[in-house]
Amino acid sequence: MNDVLAAELGEVRATLARQKSRVLVASGVRPERRDAPPTFPTTATLADPALRAAAGTAGVAVTAHGGTFAGAALDRGTRFLLTTADRWPTDVTDAVDLGCGTGLLAAVLALRSPAARVVATDRSAAAVASARATARANGVADRVVVVRDDAGEGLADASADLVVLNPPFHDRAAVRTDAAHRMFATAGRVLRPGGELWTVFNTPLRYRAALARAVGPTEHVAQDPRFTVTRSVRG
Numbered sequence: 001m002n003d004v005l006a007a008e009l010g011e012v013r014a015t016l017a018r019q020k021s022r023v024l025v026a027s028g029v030r031p032e033r034r035d036a037p038p039t040f041p042t043t044a045t046l047a048d049p050a051l052r053a054a055a056g057t058a059g060v061a062v063t064a065h066g067g068t069f070a071g072a073a074l075d076r077g078t079r080f081l082l083t084t085a086d087r088w089p090t091d092v093t094d095a096v097d098l099g100c101g102t103g104l105l106a107a108v109l110a111l112r113s114p115a116a117r118v119v120a121t122d123r124s125a126a127a128v129a130s131a132r133a134t135a136r137a138n139g140v141a142d143r144v145v146v147v148r149d150d151a152g153e154g155l156a157d158a159s160a161d162l163v164v165l166n167p168p169f170h171d172r173a174a175v176r177t178d179a180a181h182r183m184f185a186t187a188g189r190v191l192r193p194g195g196e197l198w199t200v201f202n203t204p205l206r207y208r209a210a211l212a213r214a215v216g217p218t219e220h221v222a223q224d225p226r227f228t229v230t231r232s233v234r235g
């Protein structure tokens, strides 16, 4: 860590150790770094076939501020979810990208359904800034509203026909599934009767029963040893 910090910061010193820990104190920007162009946000145009097929475009642009999930790239779980997009409902007026990260799924929802309004929501400020930039980069910012929110709690009841979800399995540094379960409850509340939740998760997590309780009848649509995609229909 001393070397990592010293690459960017002028002075790095360590305090005396206490049990197994030391505090590193770093200060001042290295002179040669002071005028360097910022490394974030990063932007890329992704041409992955699953992404292109889902969006119905030649590529999808993504912008990522530092610390946003997957950066300016396509996560493997998100990609697996996108391989099922030909079965997502098409007659969509209101869609939600819950835990949107860079907003790649929100952009796909807006691109594939030109009449749809999309709400993208995430707890992370970096994700919210990224999702807004991703919507602008794809020319859909007029139909994608990005909201900073905890597990979509501020979304209105019965306000969506389609929710897509690649839920978190970390809460900062800890492996936890609480946020995922809260998002399932949000999806159940936010979907209109007959509306659908499409979720991707790591196969060992076995979320199907929890999804059925929170939303309604849930089927496995696609599965490999690593990921499962489910479709839940709001009763």
Ligand SMILES: C[S@@+](CC[C@H](N)C(=O)[O-])C[C@H]1O[C@@H](n2cnc3c(N)ncnc32)[C@H](O)[C@@H]1O
Binding pocket: 069, 070, 075, 078, 098, 099, 100, 101, 102, 103, 104, 105, 121, 122, 123, 124, 127, 149, 150, 151, 152, 166, 167, 168, 169, 179
């Ligand atoms: C697995 S990532 C998926 C991101 C994006 N949908 C994608 O497919 O690339 C999960 C996202 O949930 C967000 N998240 C984690 N806990 C949350 C919470 N309590 N409320 C809202 N968003 C949360 C994370 O910041 C992260 O962007």
